[in-house]
Amino acid sequence: MNRLRALTLSPLLLFAMPLSLAPLAAAPPPATVVIDLSSFAFAPSVIRLRAGEPVTLRLNNSSDSVHDFTSRLFFDSASAVRGDVRRGKVTLKGRQSATVQLTPAAGTYTLTCSRFTHKMRGMSGTIIVE
Numbered sequence: 001m002n003r004l005r006a007l008t009l010s011p012l013l014l015f016a017m018p019l020s021l022a023p024l025a026a027a028p029p030p031a032t033v034v035i036d037l038s039s040f041a042f043a044p045s046v047i048r049l050r051a052g053e054p055v056t057l058r059l060n061n062s063s064d065s066v067h068d069f070t071s072r073l074f075f076d077s078a079s080a081v082r083g084d085v086r087r088g089k090v091t092l093k094g095r096q097s098a099t100v101q102l103t104p105a106a107g108t109y110t111l112t113c114s115r116f117t118h119k120m121r122g123m124s125g126t127i128i129v130e
């Protein structure tokens with residue numbers, strides 16, 4: 001209570017108050033997981049998600065080359081998939097980003113880039129949903 005009173009009495013801290021109180025006032029937004037695609041890696045290469053909980057995947061291609069985020073079983077078993085997923089694959093041109101929203105199903109899925117030789121050069125990973 002004293003702390004709150006101090007906040008309201010100080011113009012400087014008052015300015016900062018909406019930020020500090022925001023987590024209490026608003027419902028938590030759907031989780032967002034950011035995955036970086038580069039030549040030749042996924043970062044993180046192990047992606048952990050919660051089964052049955054909606055999640056937003058933010059895919060960023062930080063390279064100048066085309067890469068894709070391919071996990072056929074992962075996308076096929078997920079529900080409420082929104083985004084540019086085609087046959088288990090999201091393709092990103094150089095420096096392009098994409099957002100996919102879905103509700104994942106429990107399982108362990110292989111993640112790869114399907115571009116020629118990219119998997120053997122390091123573009124593979126695992127999606128663990130539990």
Ligand SMILES: [Cu+2]
Nearest residue numbers: 067113115118
């Ligand atoms: Cu690639």
